[in-house]
Amino acid sequence: MTAIPQSGTYINFFEVKRGFMSWLVTADHKRIALLYFYAIMGFFIVAFGLGLVMRLELIAPGATILDPQTYNEVFTLHGVIMIFLFIIPGIPAIFGNFALPMLIGAPDVAFPKLNLISWYLYVLGGLLALSTLLFGDGPADTGWTFYAPYSVKTGTNVTVAVLAAFVLGFSSILTGLNFIVTMHQMRAPGMTWFKMPLFPWALYATAWIQVLATPIIGITLLMIVAERTLGLGLFDPALGGDPVLYQHLFWIYSHPAVYIMALPAMGIVSETIPVFVKKSIFGYKVIVYSSLAIAFIGYFVWGHHMFTSGMSGPARVIFSVLTFLVAIPSAIKVFNWVATLYKGAIDIKVPLLYALAFIFQFAIGGLTGLVVGALATDIHVHDTYFVVGHFHYVMFGGTGFAFFGALHFYYPKIWGRMYNLKWANIAFVIFFIGFNLVYFPMLVLGMMGMPRRYYDYLPEFTLPNLISTIGSWVLAIGLVIMIVNLINGRKGPKASTNPWQSVTLDWTHTQSPPTLYNFDETPQVERGPYDYRNYEQYLKEHNKN
Amino acid sequence: MKQIITIVLISVSLLSFSQPPVKVDTATNLLGIYEKLDEYVPNDVMFTTEDGELVNFKSLIDKPTVLTLVYFTCPGICSPLLDGIADVISKTDLELGKDFQVLTVSFNEKETYQLAKSKKKNYVAQVKKPIDESEWLWMVGDSTNIARLTQSVGYQFMREGDDFVHAAAIMVLSPEGKVTRYLYGTYFLPFDLKMALVEAQQGKSGPTINKILNYCFSYDPEGKKYVFNITKVAGTIIIVLAVALLIFLIFNKKRRVHPANQS
Numbered sequence: 146m147t148a149i150p151q152s153g154t155y156i157n158f159f160e161v162k163r164g165f166m167s168w169l170v171t172a173d174h175k176r177i178a179l180l181y182f183y184a185i186m187g188f189f190i191v192a193f194g195l196g197l198v199m200r201l202e203l204i205a206p207g208a209t210i211l212d213p214q215t216y217n218e219v220f221t222l223h224g225v226i227m228i229f230l231f232i233i234p235g236i237p238a239i240f241g242n243f244a245l246p247m248l249i250g251a252p253d254v255a256f257p258k259l260n261l262i263s264w265y266l267y268v269l270g271g272l273l274a275l276s277t278l279l280f281g282d283g284p285a286d287t288g289w290t291f292y293a294p295y296s297v298k299t300g301t302n303v304t305v306a307v308l309a310a311f312v313l314g315f316s317s318i319l320t321g322l323n324f325i326v327t328m329h330q331m332r333a334p335g336m337t338w339f340k341m342p343l344f345p346w347a348l349y350a351t352a353w354i355q356v357l358a359t360p361i362i363g364i365t366l367l368m369i370v371a372e373r374t375l376g377l378g379l380f381d382p383a384l385g386g387d388p389v390l391y392q393h394l395f396w397i398y399s400h401p402a403v404y405i406m407a408l409p410a411m412g413i414v415s416e417t418i419p420v421f422v423k424k425s426i427f428g429y430k431v432i433v434y435s436s437l438a439i440a441f442i443g444y445f446v447w448g449h450h451m452f453t454s455g456m457s458g459p460a461r462v463i464f465s466v467l468t469f470l471v472a473i474p475s476a477i478k479v480f481n482w483v484a485t486l487y488k489g490a491i492d493i494k495v496p497l498l499y500a501l502a503f504i505f506q507f508a509i510g511g512l513t514g515l516v517v518g519a520l521a522t523d524i525h526v527h528d529t530y531f532v533v534g535h536f537h538y539v540m541f542g543g544t545g546f547a548f549f550g551a552l553h554f555y556y557p558k559i560w561g562r563m564y565n566l567k568w569a570n571i572a573f574v575i576f577f578i579g580f581n582l583v584y585f586p587m588l589v590l591g592m593m594g595m596p597r598r599y600y601d602y603l604p605e606f607t608l609p610n611l612i613s614t615i616g617s618w619v620l621a622i623g624l625v626i627m628i629v630n631l632i633n634g635r636k637g638p639k640a641s642t643n644p645w646q647s648v649t650l651d652w653t654h655t656q657s658p659p660t661l662y663n664f665d666e667t668p669q670v671e672r673g674p675y676d677y678r679n680y681e682q683y684l685k686e687h688n689k690n
Numbered sequence: 691m692k693q694i695i696t697i698v699l700i701s702v703s704l705l706s707f708s709q710p711p712v713k714v715d716t717a718t719n720l721l722g723i724y725e726k727l728d729e730y731v732p733n734d735v736m737f738t739t740e741d742g743e744l745v746n747f748k749s750l751i752d753k754p755t756v757l758t759l760v761y762f763t764c765p766g767i768c769s770p771l772l773d774g775i776a777d778v779i780s781k782t783d784l785e786l787g788k789d790f791q792v793l794t795v796s797f798n799e800k801e802t803y804q805l806a807k808s809k810k811k812n813y814v815a816q817v818k819k820p821i822d823e824s825e826w827l828w829m830v831g832d833s834t835n836i837a838r839l840t841q842s843v844g845y846q847f848m849r850e851g852d853d854f855v856h857a858a859a860i861m862v863l864s865p866e867g868k869v870t871r872y873l874y875g876t877y878f879l880p881f882d883l884k885m886a887l888v889e890a891q892q893g894k895s896g897p898t899i900n901k902i903l904n905y906c907f908s909y910d911p912e913g914k915k916y917v918f919n920i921t922k923v924a925g926t927i928i929i930v931l932a933v934a935l936l937i938f939l940i941f942n943k944k945r946r947v948h949p950a951n952q953s
Contacts, residue, residue, distance in 0.1 A: 329939040
């Protein structure tokens, strides 16, 4: 069914077909994005709850609400769900799927059915991961890294957990392939590579990482299965294998995976800032190249996870230097975002607030990352709470905030309604304060020497831990207000088609909510993506009603 | 309908992944560390100290104790482990002798107490604060006593020629000789050790999540080439396919037309 506006009304993608089944067999990228949204939010809330439980355990020294073994399981599960089921797929699968075709002027992704299969694989992988809780010998107790040879010898559920990672990896590869082909072959006429908005560019760089790095975890899985079933002796030193090989293979995938988590978030920030500053982004091409550089250099820094695993001196120095190199393109982006704000007509709206929080927190995460990545200081803070604080600043303070920023940004496009802006601001402030209250004390605790991954601590660490736990409640209150506000927004006032006055195709040439194939006719692109000269006139000519 | 069937078929085929995993019989494949928390070291194992004195191991334990199992001629991980011990003794604010002691035992039955003494001298010199040297005891023993002690703490090693394949970790024992904590690796955080010793004093045991085993193993690059071949072959295939895809996409100028635009 085509959706052609008829006398001021049109049929949006929600209305094309109705019923539960129509969602389960849909090939529409926007519906698939929403399928991902509900699944990912479900997993996020579970893992967030586990995080709250852990913080509650750490409110005071000694066992308070969890016994030690349960604490270990809770924290492994928190990590696995957050990383594999929320942070990695979050932005690409939801907002990439939803916005990418519209941003480049396409009716859908290149392989719509493959897109749906990716979603099913995601759900299957998620369920497999959670099934380790219920069946067999209990959840994996290896931490999220499944280090061999321990993972080869220990509880059988490791196999299922690694299989889950494998299935999720497949989902990730297929999404990446889909995006690559979409961007190569489905851009609207006139949209050259350097007229493509920056969120698609970020997704493009990410997609290549997904396609190149993810198979490695698949091969590693096959090797673990071969080891467990055939006893080949690939990793197990008892059989003459090399346990360090596993660590290499794991981190060759998992470090680039960090950029799978970070790059799309950076894309969202690049997309948001010009809209609320009404100014072209500073250094468009440099941002594009830095995305590609991050994706490329990201492959060569895995060794910094293994400084303490026995590595030769020169190798350590080389990995340390490479780690510093990868910081450069990230820093360039931060500089460009700030430069875009300079002398802009800044309109402080909720999505911009999240983008600004991203810059602030990502900068802290990035700078503390240098401390962790530098050889000399890593030895000091290795395995302390400093590392926990660092990656939560990058992952949650960075990607997590970009995720919620994107949600607030695309909300009126997805549902055609507007949430309560005042409450959204209040939720943001509480969320922001809560976040920093939880994680800043962790950096301090790490410098004081508090070891990570333990349910208990010495009395001298009590105060920062107490602050951190109280912060977790503040964070939770912020999240609840945000979610309630967004749910109520569904019944809120109708949003105009382009409430943020953006000039990218997704806002100017489509309805809110969009029609099934997004565009009534294929758009012709003449302007750059962030060309805000005479934008009011331009919007008057192009905006849908 | 076709779509539903496709989805069901894919789901069913993938669900086959969730079949019960294969059980590994660890009894036939013993190497590494099999935690024996809350178990006690034997009452009657005997070792010779670096001064040549035969002592009952259990009788030495009257305070929280760090047990390190190494062999003195180890070409690999034992030296970093002992460096790690000397380092953490220097850094911790607990006092060796008053709050805890360290017992280093060789699991190579061929090593002598004279060798223990000379090795001890090296490592004690590395501690950067004055300590009571008698509280870091170095010991050797015969194979029976070694086996009884190492098995009681779940430490499994394997002889390979003159050397051993073994893991690196320290065990913390309570004043009653109960195993309360394992700390893995060769580098130890002062607060991690302090926590473990405080718990040991109270007799509380704690499981650990950080089970990253560091191994000392002899590796035969010639005999194990096929491992690298698997990774090399797979890596090459991935890169060739990716490059082929990129070339195809760059040179294939035909634009993909969506059904919506065909009409």
